[in-house]
Amino acid sequence: MSDYDLIAILGPTASGKTTLAAALAYELNAEIISADSRQLYRGMDLGTGKDLADYTVHGKKIPYHLIDIVDPGYKYNVFEYQHDFLNAYHKIKEENKFPILCGGTGMYLESVLKGYKLVPVPENTELRDKLADKSLSELTNILSNYKTLHNATDVDTVKRAIRAIEIEEYYRANDLSRREFPKLKSLIIGTHIDRESRREKISTRLKQRLEEGMIDEVKTLLNQGVHPEDLIYYGLEYKYLTLHVTGKLSYEEMYNQLEIAIHQFAKRQMTWFRGMERKGFDIHWVETAWTLEEKISYIKELLTKSA
Template sequence: MPNYDLITILGPTASGKTPFATALAYELDAEIISADSRQLYRGMDLGTGKDLDDYTINGRQIPYHLIDIAEPGYKYNVFEYQQDFLKAYEDIQEKGKLPILCGGTGMYLESVLKGYKLIPVPENPELRQKLAGKTLSELTEILSSYKTLHNSTDVDTAKRAIRAIEIEEYYVTNDTEQREFPPIKSLIIGLDIERELRREKISRRLKQRITDGMIEEVKGLLEKGVPAADLIYYGLEYKFLTLYATGQIEYDEMYNGLETAIHQFAKRQMTWFRGMERRGFDIYWINASLPMEEKIQEAKALLNR
């Protein structure tokens, strides 16, 4: 265990990352740092799958960080994530505990594991005007022409794609030299879930979350004054449910479109993680279908090699 500064647990949506990470944290007396680009927003609970009950095991609360740290509507970015991660990481280490990084947002994970030098990127009105009116597929094609890193897994609206291009263009045209991000030696564990089982779990979970009040959650955010455009910006559940709540699409179109979008999102996540392996990250894959105790034992064996 002393050979690692951090344990990272990654995997596609519905692979069981949070229950596994919290069970492992319980065993190791560790703390969780979230790497989810939407769970950091307060009040966005069911739609982001926070599952905060998973953080209590046998009456013990597993400490977590970078969840519920921003107001809905705010445009949080990767630069901020690096800074917030580093503060949480150092705070946990000062307690003499092991941090566990857990999430499925590839860019967040890679930005801290590889220590990319990132800076805040201002808006570019001229570029935005130039890109206005282009379709999502056209914008995605433009984004793919850049050689630098961007989290394409989360780009499922034109607004997000334009922001992604804006960031890439800034890095191309500006000197982005910044202070070094500290090197972090992490054991990276991926949860490998069979495709059909993943699809089944995604569909079952979507039904459950709608039953639990996910539509009402979105309506409540709108009633509190969060602009519909801001919720749509977050994509996936918030995009489709906001379009439904504001009368722009019917229920069946919302449900079927959202289900398809989540399946596509999970596929893009796996493409990102395989890309991480090609970029030199060693990811040790554990079968997500194994009983929890077996997964924990495999993780401990990896730690103690």
């Protein structure tokens, strides 16, 4: 087919990544590896937009990986993602199938496409105790002393900020012998959607998921014993819905704040992807307004050129 090892489909929320990846997988006899940091969690379905029905194309179920692999409350990290990605990648290759990476979590995508050499960072109890009484603003200032803050999700909550500081402190204090990650030749496809269309789709999808029972999903997770702070840690839908369910926000406050947060998140995703281009990633953009056939035809043409 081509000499690519991998096709990656990335883009902001509501840009049609999954639909495109599944249709392309059907055409290429491929399997999908998710690059979404929240779809990993079991039971977190509506809030993460798993849309599992999209993985059935013309009656055929497209195999997918790295969805529903850990329980809510667990703090999954990029190192684990690289490990699990490689397991899925090699399994797909052993079955003579082609892997398609699909998602919108920039750090996960970069860690694979650039082959970051990462190590697991252990908990630093002493540091955590020292930071425990700090406000989110104070923690953000501390973190900014370690690095330039490109990713606002690092400081979305106190827990995230403390973990980010813990990682940076570990990297500063240790001369790391970083593990090897294979270099993969990847065709990177970006799904581009204009700002107004994106905003409209985000708002429509939010209303739909609330109607489908997203609040009940959060209530179920809490009733199963997931701590409210752990759900808030995951941000966006789970943050604001948990605050609503626990009486911290009215329905109207939750809806308005969540809608704004999702719009801001999509904007940050695009900022990340443009940053990837500045780092040298060659992203071939397809327009959401194109038909599915036009998008697939364009991608096949790119594959043919590399053959």
